[in-house]
Amino acid sequence: MNTNVPELIWHNGKVRPWAEATVHVTTETAMRAVNVFEGLRAYRQPDGRLAIVRLTAHLERLETSAALMHIPHPGLAAELHDGITQLLAALDPQGDVYVRPSVYVDTGRYTAERTEMTTGTIVTCFPAPVRPMEPMRCIVSSRRRIADDALPTAAKTGAAYSGFRLARLEALEKGADEAILLNQHGNVAETGGAAVFAVRHGRITTPPLTDGILASITRATVLALAERLGIPAAEQPLTPGDLHGADEVFVTGTLDEVRIVGQVNGHSPRHGDHPIGSALREEYLAMCAGTRPALDASFLAVIA
Missing domain, CATH: 3.20.10.10 (D-amino Acid Aminotransferase, subunit A, domain 2)
Structure with missing residues (x-):
């Protein structure tokens, strides 16, 4: 994956400058990797539009991952669909891109109760990596x-x-x-x-x-x-x-x-x-x- 830092990120409902999307060093995602994510790839089509491969399936799998890891976040797929749409519109990338939506646990160490924990959502977007041709x-x-x-x-x-x-x-x-x-x-x-x-x-x-x-x-x-x-x-x-x-x-x-x-x-x-x-x-x-x-x-x- 391309590691060049983009200008913008979608974080907790808003497109914002990359540097403004922060979590505390003691969050559950930082301390114990309590998060789930997806990797999606979007390709430029012959008409110039950008299309994501199997978007619905990826977001459904993300919801499944969250359920399996006991990370309650109602409306996760719809929220991240909106986040992906907003971020791509703001970035207006010219080529193929790699998109990563994620949900993470901020607070709530040993609980699965929504009222006892806080979660966050992120969408990042990078230029798609160069496609290797050699085996x-x-x-x-x-x-x-x-x-x-x-x-x-x-x-x-x-x-x-x-x-x-x-x-x-x-x-x-x-x-x-x-x-x-x-x-x-x-x-x-x-x-x-x-x-x-x-x-x-x-x-x-x-x-x-x-x-x-x-x-x-x-x-x-x-x-x-x-x-x-x-x-x-x-x-x-x-x-x-x-x-x-x-x-x-x-x-x-x-x-x-x-x-x-x-x-x-x-x-x-x-x-x-x-x-x-x-x-x-x-x-x-x-x-x-x-x-x-x-x-x-x-x-x-x-x-x-």
């Missing part, structure tokens, strides 16, 4: 994905990303781009920001949600795209060995979109031209850009 190099991390019985895996919460951060640092130390985490049973879970797919004999496989992964919206889209293109697909457990011996490996996520994996632990997929992953990538990016028909009417939400 990524991955390792299987020594760190495991936090299990659902320790922290809800269906919640996109800041607390979980401390673990993802350590896995990413391990990958960078080993000269890789990204880390693939395993679950507590030793099966493939996900990266810190993307779902994992393997291809073997023309068939794609991705771990099921029951293997302790986030319900990735891009993952669901790619599975639907595979059906459209007539590519057999299944959700079933994967082992590191399945990745080492795959014909192709790729990952999917809001930031990664559909990105080809060129190595896993030094093992290169058999099909160096990545025909299936590349076809899905091309179709996905064309849908996002509005140059090919979307899967359904809810795929793109025109905002600005």
Whole structure:
């Protein structure tokens, strides 16, 4: 994600200068990462308008995350929809952007009672990162994905990303781009920001949600795209060995979109031209850009 500081941010109902959006250092979000968030990507369309991919699905997942983390905030999705709209109108970005809506706990340490806690909302917007064209190099991390019985895996919460951060640092130390985490049973879970797919004999496989992964919206889209293109697909457990011996490996996520994996632990997929992953990538990016028909009417939400 681009880390250049924008001029404006939406915070607690208002677009304001970036520096004015502050919380105290002792808030629950600062001390214990009690927050949930979403990452959305908006693409310029052929008519010049800006459209967000799967906006409704992302905001619904944010509400689910808040419920799972016991962060009561009535009307959250509608409030953040308004915040996104207001911020994009104020910034008037010229290119594709990455948007992050979030709700956090200000006060109320061990309670889920709305009357005993205060919460806040934020929307940030950054230029979309430069899209890498080269295949990524991955390792299987020594760190495991936090299990659902320790922290809800269906919640996109800041607390979980401390673990993802350590896995990413391990990958960078080993000269890789990204880390693939395993679950507590030793099966493939996900990266810190993307779902994992393997291809073997023309068939794609991705771990099921029951293997302790986030319900990735891009993952669901790619599975639907595979059906459209007539590519057999299944959700079933994967082992590191399945990745080492795959014909192709790729990952999917809001930031990664559909990105080809060129190595896993030094093992290169058999099909160096990545025909299936590349076809899905091309179709996905064309849908996002509005140059090919979307899967359904809810795929793109025109905002600005």
